[in-house]
Amino acid sequence: MILHDLFDWSNAGVGGVGLLLTIAAIVQATGAKRAAREARQAVYHRNAADSFSEIVRLAEQFATWVECERRAEAVVQVREIVLRLARDRGEFDRFLASDADKLKDVESNCQRLADMLGQEEFPLSSSAKRDLFRDTLMIVQELSAVLGRVRAKGDQEE
Amino acid sequence: MSEKLDQFARDLLEKTRANKLDWRIMANPMGREEFSVDLEKEYRFHIWLVVSGENRAITLQLWKDQRPVLESVANNWPGISNGEIVQERVKRFRAYSDLFDAVRESVYGGEETMGEVEQLLRRIG
Numbered sequence: 001m002i003l004h005d006l007f008d009w010s011n012a013g014v015g016g017v018g019l020l021l022t023i024a025a026i027v028q029a030t031g032a033k034r035a036a037r038e039a040r041q042a043v044y045h046r047n048a049a050d051s052f053s054e055i056v057r058l059a060e061q062f063a064t065w066v067e068c069e070r071r072a073e074a075v076v077q078v079r080e081i082v083l084r085l086a087r088d089r090g091e092f093d094r095f096l097a098s099d100a101d102k103l104k105d106v107e108s109n110c111q112r113l114a115d116m117l118g119q120e121e122f123p124l125s126s127s128a129k130r131d132l133f134r135d136t137l138m139i140v141q142e143l144s145a146v147l148g149r150v151r152a153k154g155d156q157e158e
Numbered sequence: 159m160s161e162k163l164d165q166f167a168r169d170l171l172e173k174t175r176a177n178k179l180d181w182r183i184m185a186n187p188m189g190r191e192e193f194s195v196d197l198e199k200e201y202r203f204h205i206w207l208v209v210s211g212e213n214r215a216i217t218l219q220l221w222k223d224q225r226p227v228l229e230s231v232a233n234n235w236p237g238i239s240n241g242e243i244v245q246e247r248v249k250r251f252r253a254y255s256d257l258f259d260a261v262r263e264s265v266y267g268g269e270e271t272m273g274e275v276e277q278l279l280r281r282i283g
Contacts, residue, residue: 064243067252068234070212126259 045154048092052147055084059140066136069129071122078114081139082107095153099146106142109135163218163230164250167257170195170203170218174260181261193261200224207258216254 058081065074085107093100113135173179184192184204192206202221207214213234220228232254237244 061243064236064245064248067248068236069214069251069255070234072212126256126263129259 042154044092044095045150048088048095049147049151049154051084051088051092052143052150055081055088056140056143056147058084059143063136063140066132069122071117075114075117078110078117082110082114085110092150095150096146099149102142103146106139109139113139160228160230163220163228164253166203166220167218167230167253171253171257171260174257174264177264179264181265183265191262193265195261205254205258205261214251214255216251216258218254218257 058077062074062077062081065077085103089096089100089103089107096103113132116132170179174181179195181193181195184194184206186192186206190206190208192204194202194204196202200223204219204221204226205216207216215231215233217229217231219226219230232247232251234251234255236248236251
C-alpha cells in the first residue's frame, strides 16, 4: 500500500517536472523565434536604407550632370534611377507604406526627364534650364526625404 | 582661371539681370556666340561660348584700352578627385553659364520677346 503511494507520488513528480521543462522549452523557443524575426526585420530595414541611400547618391550625381549641362551622362544616370526605383519599390513595398506612391511619382518624373533629355539637346533657353534644374532638385529632395523616413522607421523599430 | 574674374562674373550677373548693362552681340567669324559690354574708362568685358558636342567652354575676358588684360575659362567637365566630383568646378561653370544665359536673354529678349513674335506671326495669318 505504502509502496503504491510512493509510486503515485514519484509519477506525479516526474510528470510535473516534465511539464515545467516543456513550458520552459516553449518559452525559450518563442523568445528565439521572436529574436530571429527581429533580426530578420533589422536586416530588411538595413537593406532598405542601403538601397535608398544608393538611389539618393545616383540622384545627386544626376543633379551634378544636369548642372554641368552634360546631357549624355545625365540620361544614363536618370535611367539608372528609374530602374533602381522600380526594383526597390517592389522589394520594400510593405515597408514603404505611403512613400510607395510618392516614389511612383518620382519614378514617373525621372522617366519624363529621361525621355526629354534622350530626345533633345540640352535645353538652351534659360527658362527651360530653370525648369530642368527645379525638377532635378525636387527629385533629390523627395528621395532624400524618403531615405530619412526609412532610416527613422528602422531606428524606431530596433 | 582668375578669382577676380569669378567675382566680376557674379557682379555682372547681378547687373545684367537688373538690366543695368548694355550688352551687344559681336560678329564672330569663328562661329562662337560672343557678346561684349562697355564700361567707363575704356574697360570692356567679352563673354563667349564654344560648344563642341557635349562639351561647353565659356570664356570671360576683361579688356582695357582695346586689349585683353584678364581671361578666365569655365568648362562643363566637372573633374574627379579621389573618386568624387569636384563641386567647386561645377559651381564655377554654373556661375559662368548663368551669366551667359542672362547676357543672351538681355540681348535677344527672353520669353516675352518670343511670345510677342508668336502673336505677331499669328496675326499675319
